[in-house]
Amino acid sequence: MITLRDVCKAYGQFQVLSHCSTHVAKGEVVVVCGPSGSGKSTLIKTVNGLEPVNAGEIIIDGVSVTARGTNLSTLRARVGMVFQHFELFPHLSIIQNLMLAQVKVLKRTRPQAHKKGMALLDRVGLVAQAHKFPGQLSGGQQQRVAIARALAMDPVALLFDEPTSALDPEMINEVLDVMIELAREGMTMMVVTHEMGFARKVANRVIFMDRGEIVEDAEKNAFFDQPRSERAQQFLSKILVH
């Protein structure tokens, strides 16, 4: 579904990503972790072309993201993305947030888009908030809306960029629950997160990054039980102590 081959990116002299390659199969859940500054957020943003790359190739569902002449807008409409800071549109009500791209990009009629939006809000338990504005919702609620907004486009895969790191602790679970449910339904997901509990529960594979490189790309249990690299061992020992 998602293939990265030798992806490289540099800001001037600083190499953000060097020779990153991986593959996410349909229905697979891959968790990307690593210390801050390791390039994991940049990596996930290259997948739908939000961050341009200097070299390498990225292919989603048979379409190249990196090839010249690819219509990135069309491609992005098929890949959902959830951001650390939610990025709902503050001037639109919750239901309007869910309808905007359906109407403008997918050319659905307003009643169709409204119906789909309400169904998704029901799914994330926020129907009652449909006519409120993002600023009137809690962080956890906003992130659930953001997931629903991504789902409204009927994406072939979902990308998550640290979806719970801007949330208060008591709101993390309500977002993770939605993500776990999606994973169990067979959604293809690539998730940058520090939530190792989430990784243990639903991930198929874990990618560990450090200094712009994919250091480890392993099956979940293999990663947690016997990380091969020293850097991954250190990282795990630091975040799993508590």
Added chain:
Amino acid sequence: MSYNWNWSIFFEPSLDGTHTYLTTLLWGAGWTLATAFAAFAIALSLGSVVGVARTAPQAWVRALSTCFVEVLRNVPLLVQMFLWYFVLPELLPDELGTWLKQLPDAQFYTAVVCLGCYHAARMAEVVRAGLQSLPGGQRMAGQALGLNLAQTYRYVLLPMAYRIVVPAITSEFLSCTKNTSVALAIGLMELTGSARAMQENSFQIFEAFSAATTLYLALNLIIIFAMRRVERLAVVPGYGTPQKAA
């Protein structure tokens, strides 16, 4: 100070012999109003385009719009007024230049275009400030949903940017209204022009400029109240801190 106050001067016939001074002043206010609104319409639309261009991903678009802004906001308005009115027709091909000079109400059109461009440059900076105050993730979120760049600006970035800068837009509108008085230099009989004509012909300088002052104040107060309404309509529930303006 020996001064002959004569408030009834307003009802005496002005130099044109048919209208009272009051009527000519009100005509002047009318020209001011027309110039201000037409120029501000240009400023708002052209300024938005240039302001967006200042934040565009393409370097050459940004460079071009920066040139527009820096040239137009750094040359004094009075100089610009002369350039548009006296110099431009000479630089154009003969036929076009003559047509421009013989245009009825040429002063009015020139003033509108000149003020419009000048305030467009300033408005562009206001719009840019609004756009750049938004978190970078907003643009990404729009594009991640499949909106193209134009749609991202139209539906995601600009609606918020405008809301944030409404108070600055109000200020620009007021400046634009007051700056119409510069058009007196190219002979537009707007409010300041008619007050000056009244003073020159009647020697009642205090009455003439009291009237002009009152009319300018009234005009701008109307704009302020209208823009307050716009400000209230622009409030986004739950966004930012609720402000209590006096």
